[in-house]
Amino acid sequence: MHRSDDYLYDQIASQLMAQILAGAYKPGDHLPSENELATQHGVHRLTARQAVTALVEKGLVYRLQGRGAFVKEPKLDYAIK
Amino acid sequence: MHRSDDYLYDQIASQLMAQILAGAYKPGDHLPSENELATQHGVHRLTARQAVTALVEKGLVYRLQGRGAFVKEPKLDYAIK
Amino acid sequence: MHRSDDYLYDQIASQLMAQILAGAYKPGDHLPSENELATQHGVHRLTARQAVTALVEKGLVYRLQGRGAFVKEPKLDYAIK
Amino acid sequence: MHRSDDYLYDQIASQLMAQILAGAYKPGDHLPSENELATQHGVHRLTARQAVTALVEKGLVYRLQGRGAFVKEPKLDYAIK
DNA sequence: GTGGTCTAGACCACC
């Protein structure tokens, strides 16, 4: 098990999650693309991608092929985590 | 959506799954390492890793850091899928 | 049916083909990537991609996933076309 | 406290350090990978890794994730050690 | 022009 934020992708994921929870990205909003995230954070696209994947696994966002990643409609459960 | 086996990792995953269901790898058994799978199939380790990840997501195997990947004890649900 | 060079991708393909036949790219050589071709010709990457695809279909080059496109060893048949 | 060169990794580190100070590896140069060092010296990769870590701690080299280890620009301080 | 897959090869964390 690893502590959160030990890794680059965790840091990026945490930051995005904070922005989502703060309402900077609202349900249905388009997240920055993997390329944008990579450029913004100075990492490779795959690392940015891992961050988005982490949020998908947390149930905060979903991806559409060829479209991008979007904020999910909150379900009661992710305020609890 | 993509058809199964369109991709290399799907092919490897399908083959491993078949072997697990056929009993070639039994619950608790150690799967070949990512490096072995990569060598056997002539792919990069990451592609082999994606195959194992697919099986993890299907609930057929689990991973232990520094140890390897192992066949799960079957639960009633994966005969159904 | 369309006349050759009606389309941008045909022009790019023709140019690449000329370079290959002239020996600027030799068998086994790595062609410029789709991104490079797109930038060089000021076109969308998809257009550059179509050019390379045309050469693949002509049998002049082959692609390797994650590697790029390479000039084929000439076989008797492509002098005929 | 241990005497230098009591351990394999110290011997490898000393050797690398000598090569750096002799200019065989110059500032910015890429050191051999951990795997190469392990093979060259017939040791386990972890041992090779410890050697590089020792040089990092001495301030002679730095590591970049996914890239390798590189010789540092000399700063006044490592003549002192 | 996005996300999806793949190659190549490195270091990191753990057993």
Place this chain on the structure above:
DNA sequence: GTGGTCTAGACCACT
């Protein structure tokens, strides 16, 4: 010696 992360950069599938 395994899986985990990361870089670099390519092609693939889809909108």
